[in-house]
Amino acid sequence: MNKRKLFSAIALLLCLSFNFQLTAQVNLSEKLPLDNKVKIGKLANGLTYYIRPNSKPEKKVELRLVVNAGSILEDNDQQGLAHFTEHMAFNGTKNFKKNELVNFLQSIGVDFGADLNAYTGFDETVYILPIPLSDPANFTKGLQILQDWAGGISFEGKQIDDERGIILEESRLGKGAEDRMFRKIYPKQYEGSRYAQRLPIGKDSLLKTFKHSAIKRFYADWYRPNLMAVMVVGDIDVTETEKLIKQYFGGLKNPANPRPRIAATVPARTKNDALVVTDKEATNFQIELNYSTAKTKPEITVEDYRRNSIIKSLFTSMLNQRMNELAQSGNPPFSFAGGNFGSYARGYEAFNAFAIPGPKGPDTALQAVLTELERVKKFGFTQGELERAKKQQLASIERSYNNRDKTESGVLVEEYIRNFLQQESIPGIEREFEYKNGLMPGVQLAEVNALANELKKNEKLFIAFQGPEKSNFTLPNKTQLIAAAESASTIPVKAYEEKAIAASLLKSVPTAGSLVKETKNEALDIIELSYSNGTKVIIKNTNFKQDEIILTGFKKGGTNAYGLTDKYSAAYATSAIQQMGIGEFNPVDLRKFLSGKTANANIGLNALSTRVSGNSSIKDMETMFQLMYLNFTQVRKDEALFKGWKDKIKSQVQFMMADPTSAFIDSVYKVMYGGNPLAPSAIPNATDFDQINLDRAIEIFKEQTNDANDYTFIMVGNIDLNTVKPLLATYIGGLPSKGKKGAFVDNGLRILPGQKDLIFYKGKEPKSFIFNIYSGDATYSEQAALHTEMLAEILNIKIIEELREKIGGIYGGGVNGSLNKYPFQGYTMVLQLPCGPENVEKLSIAATAEIEKIKQNGPEQKDLDKVKKSLLEKYAVNMKDNRYWSGLLQGIYFSENDPTRILNYKDIVTAVSIEDIKKAATTVFDSKNRINAVLFPEK
The missing domain is CATH 3.30.830.10 (Metalloenzyme, LuxS/M16 peptidase-like)
Structure with a gap:
């Protein structure tokens, strides 16, 4: 035996020995441990807290307030008010009047929407607050904000009424063909359950008219400490943080007679059903198969982890590989397809499959998905498929394990949110690495294939088909969809056949260069x-x-x-x-x-x-x-x-x-x-x-x-x-070379000069879209490019303040653009404002007014300072990121940027003046080349 073979044999024996030891050490009945790096506690009032020290990124902490209450708990007169409550948290609290909270956070480098955010689901509301610790006092301010959200939202009448417009604009933003079809399909998917009646966005009619007392009642009923968790993950001290949590949240009180927090149920489907929905504005077909929903149990033991996090994951991975193989064939039956276990309903799970039909139409796509599911039911997967899926899972967990000390705080805190809300296990990456390496080799093919029995036991299907009204295909009807599902077991299928593939990527190693x-x-x-x-x-x-x-x-x-x-x-x-x-x-x-x-x-x-x-x-x-x-x-x-x-x-x-x-x-x-x-x-x-x-x-x-x-x-x-x-x-040195230099090519393409006002009419929903483009020639410099970037961010602050918060005319939108160096020197700035048709003129005037103010007077110093702080906080974090450095180096070697600016960035940003931004605004908003385009709905 030569030395290489000897070393390989020894390595294999060591690997086998290591896996054997791990398997022997893992007791399947053992209760899953909690990661000892996170401190979990509970205050006397029932509030749960998670504290985890983590220095990636440095001098930053991720704060979360998690409320175990969402739209599922709304009364009939409160539909949409769980989400509305989330909005009101940013509109005045005990210690921060309206705008003060956002102003303060922007002043310390936290961007509204990008960093500072929140979301409302069926079962929960989560507030997201990343805090820079460049000033240690920011930490206690952050906890003060969380405390206010938990028990001190003001709900002033005027602020509630002003927010209605913003909420309705958020609702409007989601309207269209997809939403119209979803609102017909979703209630059938969850028929008989409260989930079918409580979409978080709510009802427009109620959002316009609800009484102030209704939202205050929701807050009083459900924002209580025994339904909350506070999470602190970042560059902090555990002991001091625990004291602060007790100080800020220990005084919160539960109602004297709290309403029971009852989990909504989802009944099992008793018959096959189907629904066909079309819309003239739909852009694609989609078929979805939902098997009957079943109640799940939380992962408590290692055996639970083995089944849910390993075996079930292997099953879906192999199924989706087969679907991908069909989609990437020379004669694809669909464009995309896949399957997974999941549900909108907490505590419930169903197997779901979907397909995006391709050129052969919906019938072929549905038949192909049903055929693959039958193939799995009858023959299962192959040993080769299983081994590949195992390797992939082990490679993924190995990389996470290797990077365990460099995991970002934002990733960790998401795990803790799921642990609090759904009892997802958090044994820690070290234990998960141990479990997967110890358990994976012992997973047998028969165990994974047995999951197909779940589909056999629960074959009551709901099939939804949606797409455009007119097409080249004859669309299936409800009866035909049900018949296809019920006859699936008679589809003639053969076992999946493995194909031999090459053992190495290259036939021969290239000749090295010098x-x-x-x-x-x-x-x-x-x-x-x-x-x-x-x-x-x-x-x-x-x-x-x-x-x-x-x-x-x-x-x-x-x-x-x-x-x-x-x-x-x-x-x-x-x-x-x-x-x-x-x-x-x-x-x-x-x-x-x-x-x-x-x-x-x-x-x-x-x-x-x-x-x-x-x-x-x-x-x-x-x-x-x-x-x-x-x-x-x-x-x-x-x-x-x-x-x-x-x-x-x-x-x-x-x-x-x-x-x-x-x-x-x-x-x-x-x-x-x-x-x-x-x-x-x-x-x-x-x-x-x-x-x-x-x-x-x-x-x-x-x-x-x-x-x-x-x-x-x-x-x-x-x-x-x-x-x-x-x-x-x-x-790289061995790549073939002919000695030709690279060069930029300017093909002469330019945005046409001049001013144009364009109006388009399309769409049945009352939706408009303001789309303004400013362009032209401008001398490029890195400093001018920075000023242009900062100008856009300053304008976005003003758009939030004026067009969203004061006028209530938009939910999202803003300015973006850049100064370009190649292939010609010039600029492009774009203003995008989705809104209601009735607000187009008002918003256009307001946006133009903000631009003109900066052109005439420059920005306010406070806004310039906010943007500087945001850029510098991001710079401090990004300088410890590989991809960011890759981008910086590309800028030096591709765009010939000045390398000294990387190290002097703080001084460069700090030195930017009001006059610099004013000059940038005068350049890019010179009004010579401007397109004002507006989309209106059909007349």
Whole structure:
């Protein structure tokens, strides 16, 4: 036996021994432990608290107030008021008058909506408050805010009435074909249950007219300490935090005669049923199969964990792999399909399957899903499928375990929310790693296949079919859908057949290139390596994550180099090639090969460059490089897979213009570019895909990838230079090179100059959309780009204050845009305001007024300070993030940004003045080139 085989044998024996020991140590009847890193306690008033010290990110804490009460508890005169209560928490409390709370949080760097937020569900309301600890006093202020939300919301009459408009705008935002169809299907899915009658958004008619006493009653009944949890996860001291929680929340009192918090029930389905719903504005078909709902039990023992978190997960993973395999075939019966165990109802679970029909229509899609379910019922899965699914789960938990000390506080606190509300187990990543490694090898195929018995036992189905009113298909009716389900057991099926796949990605290892230069940038702590084929690699070694490697790369060029004849072949070259696979692997076989590996790499073409993106664990880094190498050198042509993908895409986009907003945006784009045939499509048209020439698409892709010269690659993560250098020499230094330099190409495409006012009428709902575009030429500098970014954020503060809070005319919306350097120097700013038709003029005037104020006088100092604080708080967090650093380095090497700005960012931001922002506003809102477009509903 040679040394390599000997070491492999020893490693295998050690691995087997390790798994045996773990299995022997795991007692299935053992109660699942609680992670000892989190302190869970309960105050005398019944309030539960979770405290977890965590230093990722540093100097920041995630606060949550979790209320075990949602829309399911509303009385008939309160429908929508659980959600309304959540809104009122931001409209005045005992210690913060209206606007004071949001103003304070913005002043310490917390963005409203992006950071500060909340949500209301059927069974719970959760308040999200991330607090920067750059000032330690922020922590107690944050706890004060949570205390106010828990027991001190003001509910002033004027504030309630003013908020009605904002809530109704949120409701309006969700209206459309999808919502109309959902509101017909959902009550049938949960028929006989309170869940069918209590959508969190409520009823518009009641939201307009409810009495103030109704919302105060909801708050008094359900916002009580014995239904609440306070969660503190971050860079804090446990002992001090526990004292503060007792201080701030110990005085909260429960009602003298509390209403019982009763869980809603969901009756089992007693018969097969179906519903067909169509809408003229629908953009796609969908079929959903819901099996009968059954009550679940919380995970208490290791055996529960084994069944729910391992066996059930393996079952759904393997089923969805089969569905993906069909969807990615050369003759796909549907565009997408899948299945899972879940439910809107807490404490209940059902198996659900869905399909998005493809070019063959809904009948074929439904039959294909039923066939796959029958195949699983009759034959189960194969041992090969099981082993791949096991490998994938073990690879996932291993990476989480390796990064356990670098897990973000926001991830941890989400686990604690589920533990409080749903009794989800939280044994901690160390114990989960132990359980999965110890239990996974012992999971037998028969156990996973036995889950199909659940479908056999509970075969009462509800089938929902929805989609456009008119199509090329004869749509099924209710009777036909039920008949298809009831006859499914007679479908002739064969057992799934495994197909052999290649044992390695590459047939031979590339000839390595030579390293010709190595330099170090001490200031940025990066290594620059140059290779003989003209490639350059930038390496930044970090400890932000213990097991994360981020790879990016680029070469200037891209699809702008191609004219009108090649427009669609170039635009869709990346998508088409990704659908056909690489080397000897089609996408399905490649996914199977990569089971158990944490590695991916892709190449994509955009207007200005060819881009490489990839990531991996440390141990799978070579696999990532091999995938990248194959993408560069071995494009795979498969006409059947290309046709299957093209037909699917065409079927998905054929009804897109039925959606009023999509049709509106598409029309605005056509006006923006004056019908220039080189302009990008806002909404793809089905006929676009018929203009793709596969051979030409492959040729274009190869033209952009067959010459490695002038490619720059960036690696960020936990990288050992001695380990990575041989891999870089082989898989990057070994790429073929012809010596051609990359260059930006300006194809002359511009937004047309001048002022245009456009009005469109489409849609049956009373919905409007203000869409204003400002554009033009402007001299680029990084400083001017920063000022433009800050201007947009200042305007968004004013839009929240004036258009949302004072006028009550919008729920969401705002300004975004940028100053561009390539392929020409210029700017684009976009204002988007979804609203009611009756408020279009009022909001347009108000938005213009805010822009003009800044043009004339500059921003208010307090608003500029808020944006500065927000940028600096984000910078402090992002500087410990691998992907952020990857982006910074791309800016230096692709856009030729000044590297010193990274280290001097704090001083640069701090120095920005009111006059700087005023100048930026004068530049980008000069009114010379402006499109004012408004969508109105059909007359």
